[in-house]
Amino acid sequence: MAAVELEAVTKRFDNFVAVDNIDLEISDGEFFSLLGPSGCGKTTTLRMIAGFEFPTAGRLSIGGREIGLDPPNKRPVNTVFQNYALFPHMNVLENVMFGLLMQKVPKDQARDAAAKAINSVKLEALLNRKPNQLSGGQQQRVALARALVNEPKVLLLDEPLGALDLKLRQEMQSELKSLHSEVGITFVYVTHDQEEALTMSDRIGVMSEGKLLQVDDPTRIYEHPAKRFVADFIGEINLIEGSVDSSGTVRLGDEVIACASPAPSGSQSVTIALRPESIDLTVENERIGGAMNQIPGIVARRTYFGDSHSYDIETSGGTLSIRRDNRPLNTIFDPGQPVTVSWHPDASNLLED
Ligand SMILES: Nc1ncnc2c1ncn2[C@@H]1O[C@H](COP(=O)(O)OP(=O)(O)OP(=O)(O)O)[C@@H](O)[C@H]1O
Numbered sequence: 001m002a003a004v005e006l007e008a009v010t011k012r013f014d015n016f017v018a019v020d021n022i023d024l025e026i027s028d029g030e031f032f033s034l035l036g037p038s039g040c041g042k043t044t045t046l047r048m049i050a051g052f053e054f055p056t057a058g059r060l061s062i063g064g065r066e067i068g069l070d071p072p073n074k075r076p077v078n079t080v081f082q083n084y085a086l087f088p089h090m091n092v093l094e095n096v097m098f099g100l101l102m103q104k105v106p107k108d109q110a111r112d113a114a115a116k117a118i119n120s121v122k123l124e125a126l127l128n129r130k131p132n133q134l135s136g137g138q139q140q141r142v143a144l145a146r147a148l149v150n151e152p153k154v155l156l157l158d159e160p161l162g163a164l165d166l167k168l169r170q171e172m173q174s175e176l177k178s179l180h181s182e183v184g185i186t187f188v189y190v191t192h193d194q195e196e197a198l199t200m201s202d203r204i205g206v207m208s209e210g211k212l213l214q215v216d217d218p219t220r221i222y223e224h225p226a227k228r229f230v231a232d233f234i235g236e237i238n239l240i241e242g243s244v245d246s247s248g249t250v251r252l253g254d255e256v257i258a259c260a261s262p263a264p265s266g267s268q269s270v271t272i273a274l275r276p277e278s279i280d281l282t283v284e285n286e287r288i289g290g291a292m293n294q295i296p297g298i299v300a301r302r303t304y305f306g307d308s309h310s311y312d313i314e315t316s317g318g319t320l321s322i323r324r325d326n327r328p329l330n331t332i333f334d335p336g337q338p339v340t341v342s343w344h345p346d347a348s349n350l351l352e353d
């Protein structure tokens, strides 16, 4: 069953369309991320699921039930905000118990539930600390415990690690991931950090200007982006123009190449997307085995990155950027040197604009 379902959901603020006709089904227990640049509508989508905003059009269901205009506290969801929103005068235990006490849950019962939530985020040693006596990462855990305490079916997380430095952020990413498998509830996670989305999610929805452009698992999003925006937003990529003849043969400059999918019928040109690390370089006329695309080129530029070199290679179809690991026996190529550029057909994706 779908934990969360959006059907043709649109949100307008006056004349501005913040969320544009989104269809989305998030499965029970899934770690789902909404990824996109600032202002693309991620928070607005999350706030509609939470009940802080209502769709201008479309339908929203949680746990198979259409929720209409139910307020946030009548929905089986809870939200973790970026700024934690902890009460400064309450200690950890009181912060986590607060919501339950407001719902008139008996004190003993609230205390037990809070202790359980606090254990799940490994804060049992710090029950009596106030927020200003905690590190950023510990405050984040209190915010998590507080959202988990009334056992929501869906946890909504809006850039929850945004305020943490890189090291702590990576630590919390892996903790969040294990927490997700422990508690077994659905996570809807908002981030503009592509690496965070790729490493943590079961599936990712990429958004731009209010539209949901592609929903797929991380491997497919990275290796088979369907649209130019998705390809360009996530990681580095070569976007090159190819030509298509009447029989559907794709050419890059003078060279016929094979791609992951056939060119759209009737098109005369296509955008080919090719990741720098999926391209191989060998010396001129040295061919690699297998059904590879192999074209000649000339090294135009080499840049040292410590763990790798990046090369710009000029081909008859344009310049390709190539990334190669610095393993001990890897050949280093020099500017001006003729080379053979190779890649597997599956690595060249044809994009819709
Ligand atoms: N209450 C509001 N009134 C008018 N416009 C709004 C309102 N809330 C959001 N917007 C606009 O809707 C668009 C989407 O905002 P949203 O907060 O959903 O973006 P976001 O993807 O979460 O961005 P960020 O990564 O910066 O948090 C923005 O252009 C924003 O200015």
Ligand SMILES: [Mg+2]
Pocket (backbone or CB within 6 Å): 042, 043, 044
């Ligand atoms: Mg936001």
